[in-house]
Amino acid sequence: LILIAINSINITNFKPVFPMMAFAENSFDLINHQRSHTGERPYECGECGKSFQRSSSLLKHQWTHTGERPYECPECGKRFQSSSRLLRHERIHTDERPFHCPDCGKGFKNNPDLITHRRIHTGERPYECPECGKRFTQSQSSELMHHRRMHSGERPYKCGECGKSFSRSSNLIIHQRSHTGERPYDVSTYTQNTF
Incomplete structure (x- = not known):
């Protein structure tokens, strides 16, 4: 009933009466919000058929097909498809942890x-x-993935030297040291009390 009444008035300068509608600053916000309830997704990708509630979401999705990455990190030049991913990446350079x-x-x-x-x-x-x-x-998580390999028997990491396979890449790396003789940990630095 509330939505019907709202749809029948000009909501360009609408000031919400209900606190939960305070985010709807214009008619487009309200229409997009209504779509979250109705499930309406009128914007469809011509490439794969996936549909979206917002035209902006369709545009960003289409970049996955074109490979377009319009957001560039000013620090290192790496490019991203969304501003949120760029923002997350930029924290690598600043070590910001908000x-x-x-x-x-x-x-x-x-x-x-x-x-x-x-x-x-x-x-x-x-x-x-x-x-x-x-x-x-x-x-x-890697733990769930490795756990599921226990059931399937999958061992995707194969030693190029002897052909032995492993379910974890870390186990392959350790195994490969048996062929190279590499000993990355200097045991002489440990004292008797360490063990």
Whole structure:
């Protein structure tokens, strides 16, 4: 009922009566917000058929097909498809960590890393292995990926010297040292009390 009434008036200079609509500064904001409820996605990519609620989202998506990266880091020249990814990248140069854990104060360069870190404090493990039910803190974490290889038997890392395969790249690196004789850790620096 509220949306019908709002649609029937000129909302160019509309001042929201309801606090939850305070973000709608113009009619386009409100229309885009309404689409989040209706699921309407009128902007379709001619290349792959994926559709979007906003024309700006379609434009950014089309850059994945064209390879266009209009946002450039002034520090190193690396280019990005979105301003948010450029901003996240720029923190590499400044070591800025604006996202802080309220539990321990540790700082992070981006919010997804903070969310994952907070699971240490909460104990939350929202992602489950479909094979055995073991739970993990991240959906794409290396631990979950390596764990799933235990079930599948996949060993994608192969030694070029002897052909032996491994499920983890780190295990391959350690194995390759048996062929090269490399010993990256100087054992003589350790004292008897270290062990």
